C-alpha cells in the first residue's frame with residue numbers, strides 16, 4: 001500500500017497533514033501514535049471509508065478512490081467504530097460479507113466455519129451480534145475482514161477489548177498470513193505488541209508522520225515504548241495532584 005500526501009481537515013482541525021507512507025508487500029506494519037494523532041483518519045482514507053481532502057491511497061498500484069471495487073477486493077478492513085449489521089447472527093454477518101465479494105455459497109460456508117473456529121466463536125455463531133461483548137464484536141468483524149482472503153489487511157486497534165488467549169490466537173493467524181505473502185497494517189497503542197509482532201512501524205503525532213521504517217531501525221537500541229515517548233514527548237513524571245494522593 002502506498003499513501004501519497006493524504007490530507008484531512010475537520011473544520012479548523014487538521015487531522016492528517018500531507019502524510020505519505022509506503023507499506024512494502026509482505027510486511028507486518030504497525031501504526032502508532034498518541035490519542036488523536038490521526039491514525040483512524042489515515043486508515044479510513046487509506047481504505048476508502050473517508051474521502052481525503054487531498055492525496056492518494058494505492059493498493060497494489062490501484063487507486064482506492066478512483067477504482068474502489070478493484071482496490072477493495074484486495075483489501076480486508078477492520079475499521080474502528082463502524083456500525084455492523086448487528087441484528088444478524090455472527091454466522092450470518094460473515095456469510096453476508098462473503099456474498100458481497102461474490103464467493104460461491106458452499107465456499108463461504110466452509111470459510112465461515114473455519115473463521116468462527118479460529119476466533120473461538122463457534123458456540124456464539126447463532127447469537128445476534130448486538131448481544132456480543134466488545135471483544136466478541138471485534139473478533140467477528142475481523143472474521144468478516146478475512147472471509148474474502150484479501151492480499152492486504154488493514155486493522156484499526158484489532159486487539160482492543162480482546163481477551164489474551166484470543167489475542168494470541170489472532171496474532172498467530174496474522175503471523176502466518178504474513179508468512180504466506182499477505183500484508184498487514186495494524187494500529188495499536190501497545191508498543192510491546194508492535195515491537196514483538198511487526199517488522200515495520202510508523203509513528204504519527206498531530207497528524208504528521210514523525211518516523212517510519214524497520215522496527216529495529218526506528219527504536220535504535222531502545223525499547224519501542226521508550227523511543228515512542230522520546231519522539232512524541234508529553235511524559236510528565238508527576239505524582240499527580242496532592243488531593244488525589246491523600247484520598
Ligand SMILES: Nc1ncnc2c1ncn2[C@@H]1O[C@H](COP(=O)(O)OP(=O)(O)OP(=O)(O)O)[C@@H](O)[C@H]1O
Nearest residue numbers: 010013014015033034035036037038039040041042
Ligand atoms: N469526524 C470528525 N469530526 C471532527 N473531528 C474529528 C473527526 N474525526 C476525527 N477528528 C479529529 O481528528 C483528530 C484525529 O483523530 P483520529 O481518530 O484519527 O485519531 P487516532 O490517532 O485514531 O486517535 P485514538 O488513538 O485516540 O483512537 C482528533 O483531533 C479528532 O478529534
